Amino acid sequence: MFRMLCTLQILLIALSTSYAADAGESPGAGDAESPRVLIYGASGRIGNKIVDEALMRGYEVSGVTRNPSRLDAYKGRIDIVVSDILDRDATRRLVSGFDTVIVSVGGTPTDSNPANYIAATAAESLIDVLTPMGEDGPRLIFVGNLFTLIYEDGKSLLELGRVRDDHPNRPMFEGHKIALDAFRASTIDWTIATPPNGLRLEGRTGRVRWGGDELLRDPDGTPSGISREDFAYAIFEEIEEPRYRQTRFNVAR
Ligand SMILES: NC(=O)c1ccc[n+]([C@@H]2O[C@H](COP(=O)([O-])OP(=O)(O)OC[C@H]3O[C@@H](n4cnc5c(N)ncnc54)[C@H](OP(=O)(O)O)[C@@H]3O)[C@@H](O)[C@H]2O)c1
Numbered sequence: 080m081f082r083m084l085c086t087l088q089i090l091l092i093a094l095s096t097s098y099a100a101d102a103g104e105s106p107g108a109g110d111a112e113s114p115r116v117l118i119y120g121a122s123g124r125i126g127n128k129i130v131d132e133a134l135m136r137g138y139e140v141s142g143v144t145r146n147p148s149r150l151d152a153y154k155g156r157i158d159i160v161v162s163d164i165l166d167r168d169a170t171r172r173l174v175s176g177f178d179t180v181i182v183s184v185g186g187t188p189t190d191s192n193p194a195n196y197i198a199a200t201a202a203e204s205l206i207d208v209l210t211p212m213g214e215d216g217p218r219l220i221f222v223g224n225l226f227t228l229i230y231e232d233g234k235s236l237l238e239l240g241r242v243r244d245d246h247p248n249r250p251m252f253e254g255h256k257i258a259l260d261a262f263r264a265s266t267i268d269w270t271i272a273t274p275p276n277g278l279r280l281e282g283r284t285g286r287v288r289w290g291g292d293e294l295l296r297d298p299d300g301t302p303s304g305i306s307r308e309d310f311a312y313a314i315f316e317e318i319e320e321p322r323y324r325q326t327r328f329n330v331a332r
Pocket of ligand 1: 119120121122123124125126143144145146149162163164165183184185186187197198222223224225226251273274275276277278
């Protein structure tokens with residue numbers, strides 16, 4: 080009887096040891112853990128391609144929208160989060176769980192005051208949220224606008240007067256300039272990524288030319304082309320090998 084009990088005890092110890100070893104390992108131990116990214120504007124034209132690129136690279140994606148039906152196509156593939164970037168409390172709670180947050184918010188201006196354009200108000204909200212987090216805060220990649228990039232003589236197309244005063248998107252372009260100035264004056268870990276033209280090209284080539292503040296141009300002087308897919312590709316190249324912290328870049332084919 081004593082012998083039987085001892086054998087049973089040894090068996091139980093062996094079983095519990097093997098369970099403890101399994102429990103000590105994280106799920107999928109041995110595999111690298113998937114990087115996570117939070118994407119505001121995931122339902123947008125550029126945001127969609129950013130989500131696709133993230134999924135292609137094996138990221139775990141949380142996509143933010145104010146209207147979840149706009150992300151129906153991604154059901155089951157990403158975590159769909161309903162939130163508004165202007166809601167500071169919600170944004171604070173949300174961003175604190177991530178190392179990287181991509182913001183590609185936009186829309187047609189509804190107001191002639193550029194300070195009310197979403198790029199400007201979103202930047203203000205993000206700076207309010209991220210500044211107190213200091214070095215514990217996530218890295219921010221913010222999609223910018225070509226009219227604020229340097230075109231010639233150290234000035235942007237906006238500053239050179241190449242945009243009509245009554246252009247319907249003028250508040251958008253100026254709103255992006257307000258965002259740029261606010262990021263520059265902040266201490267947060269920001270990068271602005273900007274397409275140099277209207278994103279008229281198509282497809283993902285993974286071959287891009289990089290520019291900093293200066294708008295990339297073709298030999299004839301026109302702003303160079305990029306597709307949304309290659310723009311998204313470049314954003315993740317920058318995330319994975321950072322070169323433009325607290326500054327901005329534009330990319331072209
Ligand atoms: N060459 C260039 O310089 C260039 C060209 C194109 C675009 N852009 C810039 O790129 C950005 C994105 O453009 P896009 O064409 O992809 O935009 P879009 O298709 O109009 O989508 C706008 C996105 O912004 C989100 N959004 C708006 N307000 C929001 C808020 N308060 N909270 C959370 N999300 C909000 C929307 O999300 P929900 O509606 O789902 O909530 C939507 O996903 C804009 O800043 C635009 O100016 C630059």
